Amino acid sequence: MPKFHVLRKTYRDSVTLMQLASKLARLPGISNASASMATPANLDLLREAGTDVGGVQAGPNDLLIMLEGEPAAVDAALAEAQKLLSDRGESEELGERAAGQKRAPRSIAMALAEARAGLALISVPGEYAAAEALKAVNLGLNVMLFSDNVALADEVMLKRQADARGLIVMGPDCGTAIIGGVPLAFANKVRAGPIGLVGASGTGLQQVTVLIDRAGSGITQAIGTGGRDLKQEVGGLSMLAGLRALAADPDTRVIVLISKPPAPEIAQRILGEARRAGKPVVVNFLGAQTAAVSGGNLHGAHTLDDAARAAVALAEGRAPGQAPLPAAAGSLPKLAPEQRYVRGLYSGGTFCYEATLLLLEAEIGEVHSNTHVGRARDLADPWRSEGHTLVDLGDDVFTRGRPHPMIDHRLRNERIVQEAADPSVAVILLDVVLGYGSHPDPAAEMRAALSQARDLARKAGREIAFVGQVCGTEADPQNLNRQSAALAGMGMLLANSNAQAVRLAARIVQR
Amino acid sequence: MRPAGEALESWHAASLGARVRRGGRGQVHSVFARAVNLAGEHGGLTALLAADAPRVAHGMRLHERHGNLSRRFSPGASFRWEGEDLCIDTPYGGDVRVSTYGAVLWRAPVGLVANDAHRLARAVQCVENLRLARSVPDVAALHPGCAAARLRLIALAEAYRHGDARAIAHAVHGLVGLGPGLTPAGDDALIGWLAGIALLGADRRCEVLRQALRARLGRTTDVSRAHLEDALAGEFSEPLAQFANALARTPAEAQRALADLAALGATSGLDAAAGLLAAVEAAMGSHA
Numbered sequence: 001m002p003k004f005h006v007l008r009k010t011y012r013d014s015v016t017l018m019q020l021a022s023k024l025a026r027l028p029g030i031s032n033a034s035a036s037m038a039t040p041a042n043l044d045l046l047r048e049a050g051t052d053v054g055g056v057q058a059g060p061n062d063l064l065i066m067l068e069g070e071p072a073a074v075d076a077a078l079a080e081a082q083k084l085l086s087d088r089g090e091s092e093e094l095g096e097r098a099a100g101q102k103r104a105p106r107s108i109a110m111a112l113a114e115a116r117a118g119l120a121l122i123s124v125p126g127e128y129a130a131a132e133a134l135k136a137v138n139l140g141l142n143v144m145l146f147s148d149n150v151a152l153a154d155e156v157m158l159k160r161q162a163d164a165r166g167l168i169v170m171g172p173d174c175g176t177a178i179i180g181g182v183p184l185a186f187a188n189k190v191r192a193g194p195i196g197l198v199g200a201s202g203t204g205l206q207q208v209t210v211l212i213d214r215a216g217s218g219i220t221q222a223i224g225t226g227g228r229d230l231k232q233e234v235g236g237l238s239m240l241a242g243l244r245a246l247a248a249d250p251d252t253r254v255i256v257l258i259s260k261p262p263a264p265e266i267a268q269r270i271l272g273e274a275r276r277a278g279k280p281v282v283v284n285f286l287g288a289q290t291a292a293v294s295g296g297n298l299h300g301a302h303t304l305d306d307a308a309r310a311a312v313a314l315a316e317g318r319a320p321g322q323a324p325l326p327a328a329a330g331s332l333p334k335l336a337p338e339q340r341y342v343r344g345l346y347s348g349g350t351f352c353y354e355a356t357l358l359l360l361e362a363e364i365g366e367v368h369s370n371t372h373v374g375r376a377r378d379l380a381d382p383w384r385s386e387g388h389t390l391v392d393l394g395d396d397v398f399t400r401g402r403p404h405p406m407i408d409h410r411l412r413n414e415r416i417v418q419e420a421a422d423p424s425v426a427v428i429l430l431d432v433v434l435g436y437g438s439h440p441d442p443a444a445e446m447r448a449a450l451s452q453a454r455d456l457a458r459k460a461g462r463e464i465a466f467v468g469q470v471c472g473t474e475a476d477p478q479n480l481n482r483q484s485a486a487l488a489g490m491g492m493l494l495a496n497s498n499a500q501a502v503r504l505a506a507r508i509v510q511r
Numbered sequence: 512m513r514p515a516g517e518a519l520e521s522w523h524a525a526s527l528g529a530r531v532r533r534g535g536r537g538q539v540h541s542v543f544a545r546a547v548n549l550a551g552e553h554g555g556l557t558a559l560l561a562a563d564a565p566r567v568a569h570g571m572r573l574h575e576r577h578g579n580l581s582r583r584f585s586p587g588a589s590f591r592w593e594g595e596d597l598c599i600d601t602p603y604g605g606d607v608r609v610s611t612y613g614a615v616l617w618r619a620p621v622g623l624v625a626n627d628a629h630r631l632a633r634a635v636q637c638v639e640n641l642r643l644a645r646s647v648p649d650v651a652a653l654h655p656g657c658a659a660a661r662l663r664l665i666a667l668a669e670a671y672r673h674g675d676a677r678a679i680a681h682a683v684h685g686l687v688g689l690g691p692g693l694t695p696a697g698d699d700a701l702i703g704w705l706a707g708i709a710l711l712g713a714d715r716r717c718e719v720l721r722q723a724l725r726a727r728l729g730r731t732t733d734v735s736r737a738h739l740e741d742a743l744a745g746e747f748s749e750p751l752a753q754f755a756n757a758l759a760r761t762p763a764e765a766q767r768a769l770a771d772l773a774a775l776g777a778t779s780g781l782d783a784a785a786g787l788l789a790a791v792e793a794a795m796g797s798h799a
Contacts, residue, residue, distance in 0.1 A: 009541075009586065011541045011543075011693045011732070011734065012692065012693065013692045013693050013776060013777040014657075014690060014691045014692025014693070014694075014695075014696065014776075014777045014778055014779075015692070015777035015778065016692075016777070017691040017692055018691055021691070034691075035691065036690070036691035036692075036695075037688070037691065037692065037693070037695065037731075037732050039687075039688025039689070039695060039730055039731050039732065040688060040730045041685060041686070041687060041688040041689035041690075041695070041697060041730060041731075042688065042689060042690070042691070042695070044685075045659055045689065060688055060729070060730060060731050060732050060733075061732050061733055105544075105579075106544065107544065109544070109545065109563060110544045110545075110579060113544070113561075113563070113576060113578055113579060114578070114579070131773055131778075131781065134770050134773050134774065135773070135774040137770070138770055138771055138774045139774075157766070157770075160766075161766075161767070161770050164767070
């Protein structure tokens, strides 16, 4: 039997009530929940759904909460509903004011009324995200749209609206940005300096900003665009807007562009704008020929590592130099003859993409991946490796119903042990991403899996090379030195960058 | 604490909607960040709107920002008109006095395009473009009430196309008050529908719809009722009127106006847009 609760003359907007109902329905022991104004039409709707509303005494201006489930759970849910509603209620608002406390604003407009802002970070379920972003743009705000599952047509519309108003929409699915020195979402704490970045790739931006910081330089802004920005339909609107903003910024002396290769027409538009920037622009279109994106003020970079190195050199007035040969701390393990393959288990999509390109270049044999890069073969089953395999564990197939592997290491830990049981595996290649948003202590999280994998291999008379890179800085909450020392202590061979880690892995299996 | 009746603060209204009636007294009905609804002793709501809130016909908009209005006023507090000044009791003692002296009388009429073939063609083309671009998202997935409202809107369109008076009244009956929030999705869609009628011109079917709606105003919330009464009087909120008028200009203007309308309420703007587009399509798709 459903239980009803009527709150007389209580008014909440539809999104608040939908969120309330959804929250209540997810509580343990609750099978059904609704919250709506008790209008005759809404009561009819409940009746049509088979709910007996005969005893309900409520009118159109009353808020009706309906709960079905186990009796104890229903009582608890009702108490929760009252608490949630009173948290938002006017009386408490006044009480909070009297106590000198500040309440979180309930809308972008409310937030704007209370504080000056130039950017709204939007992280709501995809179905609501475009509408929220549009509100922000209409209020004159730049937008970082962390949400994914936004329709491509909505992305185009949002970016055109923003463009017409001289604003930028970063995203959707923009996971990384550093604006005005503030790391947003998955981003690292890096020094301020003369280099500005625009990137369609989150971990790509993280890698380059971290390497710039490690080289002693720093950044002005790191602007994310979202992964679809350089598609033909979107036209690179965010990258163009970011590029123009950095070109006009007197503090930015060098600009870095990071993306997978765009559609040719879009690439020409981006490069045309870059040529007009009036300052050096390092272009890293992962997988593109560097000669095709070089000339004049444009400097093509083959890898993310090269891009960081070139940007720092140019900012210091030097010519971009060659990347050094890979070096890693620790001694290389002795491999059995049947140990021939590299298995890369990545939490960063761009790291996996770059690794696949570099492993193909190393010509160590066929490379399998779920990132659909160049000559790489698609994995028949992403849950099982074959030959040399590089897996992006942030792919939708792995993250359905669970957090991203930068936050939750469980899936990768299981896969590390699974790979170690395969006698043909020589190298397990890993990325460890630090910074805001990532796991607070990845080394500790990986310890048991690395130990179990090593023991498993040793029992079979084998040693496995664990090769990796830590993408982070000293200033990150997890601290680069502490994490690196812990991972090295577990026997991991650490390279300075993803590119160097991949080349080291290739050298190990080529011995 | 100051005694009631003494002015705590003096504010100024910048504009007065066409349906605001000054005079009398009553109680604060409900309070929100950007709006305070005032219920007159003889019925009807007047909205006091923040300076950045969209204007409505039954609302008076403030000249300057005064922060979150829900922190200033509480439901049940008394208000009264003293000449051109609106005085509202506050929980801190004393009144907030809002002067309407010099406020601009405001209305946003929707221009009829039915007699202008070029503008009519542009409006129809704009509606088609917006539909093709799926600019008005389907909010039906959000809540059973929204889903039901969308289905009943389709039923209304079907009834309108065929000029079926009974089916029109039935669809209106199902839409009024349908949806979870303060201004239920069904009401928003009907308001949009009336804006569509204002754009294209009324006919017999329209009168059937109006009569059905008037007879069912008691089936929805007081706040939504005030908006429906505005719409029945041919008065619409600023972003809705601008969107309706922009349809007869250029697709770019329509798209911009739609973006402004989408910012209205949680889903109200988009529900109204859905109603307006459905009305135009239904009216153009029939010869009743």
